Amino acid sequence: MKFEQQLGHAPLGKSSEYPEKYDPSLLFPIARQIGRDYLSIQPHPTWVGEDIWRAFEVSWLNQKGKPQIAILTFTIPASSSHIIESKSFKLYLNSFNQEKMEWAELHHRLETDLSHAAGAQISIQREEAATPLAPTTSSPSLPTLNAISIDNLDVECSVYEPTASILKADSSRIVKETLISELLKSNCPVTSQPDWGTVVISYEGPAIDHAALLQYIVSFRGHNGFHEQCVEQIYCDILQQCKPHSLEVHARYTRRGGLDINPRRASPNFTPDSANADYSQRIRTPRQ
Known part of the structure; x- marks a missing residue:
């Protein structure tokens, strides 16, 4: 079907x-x-x-x-x-x-x-649900993320459907870093309503061109796809175009109908930095 x-x-x-x-x-x-x-x-x-x-x-x-x-x-x-x-x-x-x-x-x-x-x-x-007037001590404090934001880069964007060929990496320079962008937007494949998210990309390998990565993330702006499928496509495109030795992609989508969805995909050999070890499970972004 x-x-x-x-x-x-x-x-x-x-x-x-x-x-x-x-x-x-x-x-x-x-x-x-x-x-x-x-x-x-x-x-x-x-x-x-x-x-x-x-x-x-x-x-x-x-x-x-x-x-x-x-x-x-x-x-x-x-x-x-x-x-x-x-x-x-x-x-x-x-x-x-x-x-x-x-x-x-x-x-x-x-x-x-x-x-x-x-x-x-x-x-x-x-x-446990709590109000600001009646805080609970049972909820653990949420960790922060050690990452480089790429959203302030001055880039020109003209492609609004996912285009893997935008991605570039420098094979002569091997790095380990975590990059974050809050400019991810895709659309529901059924209703075409916008889905807003923060995407976090952690990798070790050839240095990914930050400006090209931001342009690639923006290219999802006109794409219709479920949250899980968008993350899997980002993972596949980065893996194929940039050849990282290890890779993790996860997105933190904003709430709709009382639910937020946060998919994560990582290569089996991926090991997060100790500073980010709890992020994928426990963090909640300000927009969530």
Whole structure:
């Protein structure tokens, strides 16, 4: 089944009634291979990584009918067979709004249903919701990122569809560095609504031309693709054009519908700098 045909059955971009009862059938999986068939490297390179989904609008009732709230982080391995369409994820989470249960039961249902939909075991972490007037000490402090921002470079941009040939690297100079840009924008392949993100590229190998990299990131501005597929395409294009010895690409997309999505792909031999070791799992950008 082609990509467009499968998406034709997805709830994204359609009017939907919010569920009043728990309903795992709301989840709409999409085979990863459909998007990977379009990557510039076939078959796709061996990588490790995950998609981290953070849900800010999770609520259910305790046994007395009192609402409970939490922020949940879902980690879906990149090796899973399917991604989960984001609106179906949101509708599924909202199907718990009027359900009476303890946290342990909610956790079990979420883990079971989402692992079945993704085709791999997922993990779930809970962050207690708190207001600025009632801070909690249970949430760990978030680390900062040691990276070079390329956004202030004075470059001319005229290409707005991903073009790998823009990328350049100097094979005579071997470096290890982390680069960051907040100028990543792509569009939803169903609704064409903009998706805004921060992309972080860590690598060791021939020095990547920073200006060319920024132009390449900007070239996604007119591209229609899911978050996970954009990160995988960036990874493949850099690997093919710049020949790094090791590489990690991850993006931190801004929230939509109470969810933000943060895909990461890395070469199996990639080792982050000690200063950035916790970044991919724990950081939240100011825009998130």
